[in-house]
Amino acid sequence: MSGFEFNGDWSGRVVATAIHAGHAVRPDLADRMVLPEDVRFREEDPFTDLIGSGVAARAVAHTSRFEVDLNRPRDGAVYRSPDEAWGLDIWRDPPLDPAAVEQSLVTYDAFYREIGARFDELAARGPFVVFDVHSYNHRRDGATAAESPLADNPEINVGTGSLNRDRFGTVADAFIASFAAQDIPGQAETGRLDVRENVRFKGANLARWTHEHYPDTGIVLALEFKKTFMDEWTGEADHARIDALAAALAATVPDVEAALDALSSRSRT
Template sequence: MLKLSITDIIARIGREEPFHAVSDDYSFTLKIDSYTYFLCGAVHDGHQFRKELWDNCLHSEYDRWYEEDPCTRQMVQSNPMVIAGLDSRFEYDLNRAPDTAIYEDAWGKKLWDTPLPENQKQKSLSKHENFYKVVHALILKMEEKFGAAIVYDMHSYNWKRWDRPVPVVNLGTKNIDNDRFSAFAKAWRDTLETIILPHNIETTAGINDTFQGNGYFLKYITDHFDNTLVLATEFSKIYCDEYEYIIFPEVVTAIEEQLKLKLRNHATTFYNDFILKNGLLPN
């Protein structure tokens, strides 16, 4: 893996070079084995939390981990194009717009003992800005090369906080173009229901059951690119004990191994039934 500046990452994308890189501020990773029409994102996978923020933060490491999306990058890491955050959403949230990306409180609890100095905020917001510069360049290249693209926006959620049965996987589709893309969302939901999990966990999948897909990652791409579908895909944390701070690697591995084929097959259907049928592939 290379350590690259944002300028260098964008230049390599422009030249269609395959590469594995970490940004030079260590805020995100990008893996491109080959340029294709589908991208996997894991914006909340990160757990890093800048040391200068520690003493001022009123949330414990466990509090932060509980609200992050651990292992979501691992679930899709075998795919050819993967972008993933390394920093905790408690420093800045990549799934929020810049003006709300730095929390003042989080899940009903004040986050900072004293308000953050402006220079500390700007340090975080510059990383948020750089991430989206790369996202923009990447989707631009994908649409330029294939005419359209599909993005699997991977998240997780704490199912035990709900007081009703909730699906193992939820798709948020409120902010996609459902006139054009609802069939692909439903097909992805149906595909996810076929995942076989250890410990007799029944895989259920719903659409807009727990979350509606209101994240900035989805909205940014959808607002800037007409032919890119983003599927906000939330696994409930059946792959860990969210109260005891324990990951179940056998469950994570089962998801990862099955998504290798299922995700690619779904993306291929998108390519055949949307890109090719609509004549979007550039000459």
């Protein structure tokens, strides 16, 4: 299997990416890995490809971030030590040899080359939006421990740290308002999602790279979904919840496209 794939219809203006959804590790690295598979799975972003599946254009990584992290700068995309991986011991007899690192970076370079070619086509047609879909753990103290405080852990964190908000803030605002207004079965008392901006995460390399390469057209919203759609300790998915989140995310696309239209109209006047 390739380290990543592009799916769907890329003729529109909205893309969903799931670049931490992968779990695959190539055999030579798997033989050197001491990180337990269940711990690795807990630190990946499983099922985020399904959350973005209702968006027409999609990019999905199959390679684990523990082989190569597509959301870090190239020189830090391969975790070499616990300091680069939340204190986790990953490798037997570290550090990795340079040849192994370079082999992992082949996937990194190919991903950015190929998504760049697709973004070139989108940018040629005007502003475009990327839903960069990730997830985060909220029960780090254990399976039976209380979840992290709601004040600092929104259901969806929208990262816009590298976004030019003076230019594209209306698009971000339209998305946040639209997503927060979606009805989600079983969602608290109101049925509405807790969507907040830059509370826990501000976005990372894919967002920065896109904003640097497409400053006049690229709009990345780095979406961190709290893992209420799965049991982060057993890995079991709540597929009804995933389907509801996927439908809610897809339902924001018309509002985002309307904001893009308004942005284009203003730029022509």
